Amino acid sequence: MPRNLWEVYNLLSDEEFRVLRAIERFQAKYEYVPAELVEKAAGLPPSKLAKAIYTLSNLKLIRRRLGNLSGYTLTYMGLDVLALRNFVARGVIKELGDKIGVGKEGDVYIALAPGDYRVVVKFHRAGRESFRKIRKHRSYALDLRATTWLALAKLVGEREFKALVALEREGAKVPEPIAWNRHAVVQRYVEGVELHMIRELRYEEAVKVLLDSLETLRIAYTRVGIVHGDLSEYNILVKVEGEVEAFIIDWPQYVYKDEPNAEELLRRDVSYLLRFLKRRFGVEADLEEAIKYVKGDRDEPPI
Ligand SMILES: Nc1ncnc2c1ncn2[C@@H]1O[C@H](COP(=O)(O)OP(=O)(O)OP(=O)(O)O)[C@@H](O)[C@H]1O
Ligand SMILES: [Mg+2]
Structure with a gap:
């Protein structure tokens, strides 16, 4: 049995990929895509189709449902x-x-x-x-x-x-x-460590993490018009080789700044950041000033 996704990927033939694509095509319409549709869309002779289906189910790339509304569905894999x-x-x-x-x-x-x-x-x-x-x-x-x-x-x-x-x-x-x-x-790939895993930083380095993060939030808000919405010490990667730099990852849940909950999320993002840096590294900055900075209502960073 393959041990990981890459091994699974490398086992697959063109025909098996055709079957996967055929199922995907109808997946929006059917929870389980009827076998006839898959057959037609894949354009494979029945024996080849059966073999491909067998392999794909064994590898857990598709799930099969039997009975009245029988058919196939893709799995996440x-x-x-x-x-x-x-x-x-x-x-x-x-x-x-x-x-x-x-x-x-x-x-x-x-x-x-x-x-x-x-x-x-x-x-x-x-x-x-x-x-x-x-x-x-x-x-x-x-x-x-x-x-x-x-x-x-x-x-x-x-x-x-x-x-x-x-x-x-x-x-x-x-x-x-x-x-x-x-x-x-x-x-x-960001060559960095998740912020929550970092135990020791010099004061100036922790300040740099704060400044980098606030600047990214400010660019997001003032130039892109979005709020991260899930900021925490788990979504900040810190480069520790050479000069310290902080990167904010994991953006898909962002909201636009004119959405009703944007203000609240922005406040939460910034206060999580400040609270963490204060607790762990003793960096203190004023929350209201930090929020103003992120929103572009003030030009000087709050520290
Ligand atoms: N570009 C990247 N460079 C280096 N590591 C990364 C990168 N993107 C993600 N990671 C690592 O993978 C982890 C999960 O990534 P991310 O936060 O984007 O996904 P997630 O699905 O939201 O995870 P969670 O729900 O746990 O936050 C990160 O905490 C980080 O350690
Ligand atoms: Mg994450």
Whole structure:
């Protein structure tokens, strides 16, 4: 049995990919896509189709339902290999490595791009958790009526990619976006440590983390028009080699600044950041002044 996603991916033949794509095509309309439709769309002779279906179910890339409304449905892993196929075909990545994060919202892998630099592939999972979060945010909710997990996962991927593109263009310290396909986003690997794992920093270094983070939030608010909405010490990566630099990751739940809950989320983001840096590193800055700075109502940083 294959041990990881990359091994699964490499086992698959063109015919098996055709079957996956055939199921995906109708997935928006059917929870379980009827076998006849898959047969037609895949255009394979029955014996080959049966073999492909068998392999795909064994590898847990599709699920089969028997009975009256029989048919096939993609699993998240099925969607993952389709996105991988696209990234490999476009020359975005050449090899997928280890999983470096299993979040509530996605699986994050390290990967190698042609040219041997490291990237991160994030496969979004629009699971129950994100549904709940999303319900709270209008910007998602608008697109949410009568949609499927698949459509939602893709929407989340698109949101993250587009947010990163806009933020990076405006000079914010975020991972550089490289590609997006379906529910998956490829971004530059940030050589850093999650802020919550850092126990020791000199005072000036902790101040730099604060300044970098506030500047990114300010660019997001004033030039892109968005609020992160889920900022915490888990979504800040700190480069500790050479000069300290802080990057803010994990943007798909952002809200536009004119949405009704934007103010509240901005206040929460900034206060989490200040509270953490104060508790752990003794860095003190005034919350109201920090919020003003982020909103562009004041030009001097609050420290
Ligand atoms: N560009 C990147 N460079 C380096 N590491 C990254 C990058 N993106 C994500 N990671 C790592 O993967 C972890 C999870 O990523 P991210 O926060 O984007 O996903 P998530 O699904 O929201 O996870 P969670 O729900 O746990 O917050 C991060 O905490 C970080 O350690
Ligand atoms: Mg995260």
